[in-house]
Amino acid sequence: MPWDFWLxxxxxxxxxxxxxxARLKTLLANPQVGRTQxxxxxxxxxxxxxxxxxxxxxxxxxxxxxxxxLGLAIPGRMRIAxxxxxxxxxxxxxxxxxxxxxxxxxxxxxxxxxxxAQRIFPHSPIELLPYFALALTAGVCEEFLYRGFTMAxxxxxxxxxxxxxxxxxxxxxxxxxYQGRGGFVSTLVIGTVFGTARIAxxxxxxxxxxxxxxxxxxxxxxxxxxxxxPNPTSELEIQPRGH
Numbered sequence: 001m002p003w004d005f006w007l008x009x010x011x012x013x014x015x016x017x018x019x020x021x022a023r024l025k026t027l028l029a030n031p032q033v034g035r036t037q038x039x040x041x042x043x044x045x046x047x048x049x050x051x052x053x054x055x056x057x058x059x060x061x062x063x064x065x066x067x068x069x070l071g072l073a074i075p076g077r078m079r080i081a082x083x084x085x086x087x088x089x090x091x092x093x094x095x096x097x098x099x100x101x102x103x104x105x106x107x108x109x110x111x112x113x114x115x116x117a118q119r120i121f122p123h124s125p126i127e128l129l130p131y132f133a134l135a136l137t138a139g140v141c142e143e144f145l146y147r148g149f150t151m152a153x154x155x156x157x158x159x160x161x162x163x164x165x166x167x168x169x170x171x172x173x174x175x176x177x178y179q180g181r182g183g184f185v186s187t188l189v190i191g192t193v194f195g196t197a198r199i200a201x202x203x204x205x206x207x208x209x210x211x212x213x214x215x216x217x218x219x220x221x222x223x224x225x226x227x228x229x230p231n232p233t234s235e236l237e238i239q240p241r242g243h
Contacts, residue, residue, distance in 0.1 A: 001153060001156075002063055004059050005153050008056055008059065008149070009150075009153075009171075012145065012146075012150070012171050012174075013174060016174070016175050017175060020175065020177065020178035021177065021178050023041075023178070024116070027116075027119045027120065028115060028116075028119070033118070033119040033120075035123065035124070035126070035127060038122065038123070038127055039127065039130055041120065042127075042130045042131055042133070042134045043130065045134055045137070045138075046134055046137045049137050049138065049141035049142070050141060052141065052145065053140075053141045053144055053145065056144070056149050057144075060149055060152070060153075065152055068202070069152045069155075070144070070148045070152050070204070071147060071151070071198055071202070071203050071204035072148070072203075073203060074203055074205055075202055075203065079201070080203055080205055083197075083201060083206045084205060084206040084209045084210070087197070087206055087209075087210045088209050088210050091214050092214065092216070092217045095213075095214045095217040095218060095221070096217050099217075099218065099222055099224075099226065100221065100225050102225065102226065103224075103225030109180075109182060112180060113179075114226045114227075116179070117222045117223065117226035117227065118226075118227060121219055121223045121226075122219055122223065131219045132216060132219070134215075135212050135216045135218075136212050136216075138211065138215050139208045139210075139213075139215065140208050140212070142211060143194070143204050143208045144204065144208075146168050146171060146172045146175075146191065146194075146195075147168060147194055147198040147204055147207055148204050150167070150171060151164050151165070151198060151199075154167060161199065164195075165195035165196060168195050169189075169192045169195055170191075172191035172194075173185070173188035173191060175187075194207040194210065197210075
């Protein structure tokens with residue numbers, strides 16, 4: 001594997017997770033995060049991800065990777081279009097139901113997500129459009145990095161297919177380690193599903209749209225269900241049914 005690819009993997013495995021943890025610590029240290037700070041967070045993340053993709057895209061172009069290897073081709077357009085729409089609908093619905101479920105409980109895990117949601121999710125229509133741009137950016141850029149570049153580089157290096165999916169998913173999970181252990185595990189699982197779909201459809205298009213759909217729903221449903229703690233009465237009603 002080329003030396004510059006090793007540097008990219010080092011960045012994805014170590015420096016990117018560290019950056020996420022540092023930014024989270026800064027966010028949580030602020031009692032409140034205002035509109036200006038959120039918009040700055042959205043814009044800086046968008047710029048950062050596109051610069052990173054541009055650098056990685058330059059290096060894969062230098063090393064002669066094809067669009068097909070990177071998952072940028074669209075073989076069987078009708079099949080991919082159907083999978084894209086159906087998968088996005090199912091994942092978006094699942095994300096919405098999961099956030100609604102989390103909103104019913106009050107425990108250390110949900111308290112952390114509430115604190116995170118209050119700081120990063122849009123609080124007004126003015127913030128919603130930039131957040132949508134961020135969600136679309138994450139869908140395109142992160143899928144290119146983890147299911148495009150990473151899987152292509154590992155496959156060309158001769159690794160078995162199952163290990164390529166697993167390793168790319170681990171790197172994807174590490175990038176979301178700032179969400180805690182649960183966030184790492186859930187992201188690893190989602191990454192495995194996305195990696196498998198990337199192989200099955202031989203294209204990044206479905207997973208790019210799925211990823212963006214999940215993030216878009218988080219920005220809409222997150223503030224609705226995680227902005228306030230549930231009242232004690234509703235918790236008492238819910239807890240007996242869970243045990």
